[in-house]
Amino acid sequence: MTRSPATPLPPPKARRRLRETAALTQTQLADRVGVTPGTVRAWESGRTTPRGRKREAYAKLLKTLAEEGAVRAPEPKPKLEPESRPQPQPEAKPQPEPEPKVEPEGKPQPQPDSQPQPQPVAAPEPVALTPAQAFDALYAFSAPALVRQTFLLTGRREQARESVERAFQAAWEHWPEVARDRDPVGWVRATAYEYALSPWQRLRPRHRRPEPPPADPGDRTLLNALLRLPPRHRRTLVLYDGVGLDLPETAAETEASTPATANRLLRAREAVAERLPALADPQVLHRRLAELASNERLRAAEPPTVRRGGERRARLRTRAAIAFTVALVATTALTVRTAPTHYEPPVSPGQAVRGVPQRVAPGALSDEELELRQKLRDQMQDGPERLSPRLE
Structure with a gap:
C-alpha cells in the first residue's frame, strides 16, 4: 500500500504573512x-508541521487566503509615454495646479514629473536586543x-507555576x-517537565496538602x-496530543526511541479511553486537553521577578560554595599544623607480673625478724670479717 504525497504548504514565514494579510489572528485561524x-x-514558527487532515485543511485555507489577497492587491501603475508628460513649470512663477482630469475608474492619475522622485528609504536594521530583553x-x-x-502533568497549580519559573x-x-538553541521554548519546556515530575516533589510538605479540583465534573474526571497514568506515558500524551509535537520530536524530548514513544502514546490513549470512552478519538482528546488547560486561571510571574529570583539563587549558591571551600581549606590547614611530625609508637598495655610475694601490711615484728635485725646491726658496716681457715 502506497501513501499519497503530502499536501504542499508554503514556508512558515509565508504562512504568517498570508494570515496577517487577511487580518486574522492566530485564534481566529485556529478556530x-x-x-x-x-x-x-x-506551524508559523516552523517548529512543527501539520499532518493528516489538519494539513489538508490548513493548506486549503492558506490557498483561499492567497487567492483573496491576490484579488485585493492593487493593479500596477501603467507606464506613461514620454509625449504625454507635462512640461515642468518654472519655479520663479508658480502657477496654480491644474485640476486633475477625470479618468476612467481603475486608472491612477499621472503625477507631474516636476515633483522630485521619492528616494528609496533603506529598511532600518533590526535593533539587537540585550540578553535581558530577549529573555523577557x-x-x-x-x-x-x-x-x-x-x-x-502535575494537577497542581502552584507546582506548575514554580516548575516553569525554575x-x-x-x-x-x-x-x-539557550539563545543559540534551535528551539529555546523546547529547552525550557523539557527543564520544566523534569522538575515537575521529579520524585523528590513527593517529599515536600506542600505535596501532602491536596489542592481544590477543577469545578467542571468533566474536567475533574x-x-x-x-x-493515574505513569509519568512517562502522561508526558508523552501531553506532548503529542496536547502540545501538538510530532512523534520524532516527542521521542527526542522524552529521550526515548520512536517505537517506545509510540507504544507509550498508544497505552496512554487506551487508558484514557477506558475511563472516558468519548475521548477515544485523538481529535476530541486534543480539544479536551486544550479546554482543560484553558479553563484553569493560571498566571505566571513577571519576567523581571523571575530573572532577579534566579540571580539571587545563583548568588546564594556561589556564596555557599565559597564558604564551604574556605571551611575545607581552614580545616586542612589546622590539621597540617597540629598533626605530629614523626611517628610515635603506641604504648603497649600493662601486663600482670606473677610470682612476686604479696606485700605484707606494716605491723609488729616477729621474734625471728627481731633476731635477724639485731644480727645485721651487729655486723661491721664494711662487710663481714675475712674468713681464715682454722684447725679444730
Missing part, C-alpha cells in the same frame, strides 16, 4: 482549522502556555546556550485519568 492557537503558532520576550511569549501544560531561571543561568 477555522480546528486546532489551538499554540498549534498555529508552532521569550518568557512573555511561552510562559503562560507552559504553565498550563505543566498543570496537565526552568526559566535555569535558562537565564545558561542563557548563551479527565484530570484524574491523566494523573
